[in-house]
Amino acid sequence: MNIPKLQLESTKAQIGLTTQKPVQEIEQPKANLDLQQPQAKMSMETTKSQLSIDAVQARESLDLKSSMSRTAEVAQYSLQQAMEGVARRAEEGNELMRIENGGNPIADQAKRRGKQPYSSINIKFIPQADSVNINFQPGKVDIRVEPQKVINNTTINKPVHNYTPGKVKVELLQAPSLKIDWSV
Template identity: 30%
Template sequence: MPIQIQSTRAQLSVQTVNASLEMQGNGGQVLALDTERGSLEMESTSPEIEIDQTACFAECGLKNIKDFMADSVAYGQQKFQEGVARIVEDGNQMASIENKADPIPDQAIQNAYTMFEHEFNYDAIPKSRPSITLKEGDVNYQYQPARVNNRTVSRKVENNFTPGKVEIAVAEYGKVTISYDSSSLSYHI
């Protein structure tokens, strides 16, 4: 072959210096907390309902002993006065001889029959309503919220960073060599 081509590749030189990071302190911290507990104080009074049915029971004949005794005494006094008035009237009728009437048959019928006649009636009892009194309850409270006091101080992290380097240089440039042999050249025309 009359032409020869030779080539060599270029060679690079690469030098690197690694980056470095130096840190002092890790930022860690010990928590310093003070806590105060919350408190809730409550005081309550219960509601009360008072139902007084004394009047209703009294209308039905169910009375307490004091009212029963007072009514019995009043009834006894009334019947005593009615009895005395009847006896006095009967005596006055017998004493009035001037009328020339015989009161004994009328008094006998009165004392035997008329005095014991009664009228009966039906009625719904009780007529009055019970007395209802409401005493409301009450709730008093004092609330003190919980508190947290944070006395933690953060620590600084110190760092020293050295950047890395990459140096690239051409150690050997590439070449292309072309040679030819002139003795072997022949021209034909």
């Protein structure tokens, strides 16, 4: 007995792909830089220093006195001598007035007036130490600085972006086929 046979012969389909790659271009232009820094505002106030030197006492110790000082000294000395003279004469007059108490007041007064008092010898350093008065007041400086803000007018540039998309081309290289054959 012959059984019929069925024969199948098939070929697969073949697809061909052709691709074109995408192209991407990115360019970043530099920013436009515009910066300005104004100068700071500065003000200064100064107070002058003061130096005072008072050498009047040192000059007087060297006997270089001003006419006003010399006049005042002579007036003071004259007043003192006059008062001492008045006191001495009043005392001598009281002694003479009491002559009845005894003694010899005229001889005693002559002895006292006839002797000169001895002057003491002293060493004196001139000008004396600390005879010059120095006074110093330092000056002051007040500095004020007011900074100014930066002026920023910088502009940024957007990136330049060019994009060409890729393409895919599909084509059928071989068509599918099916061949059926039977044999008895």
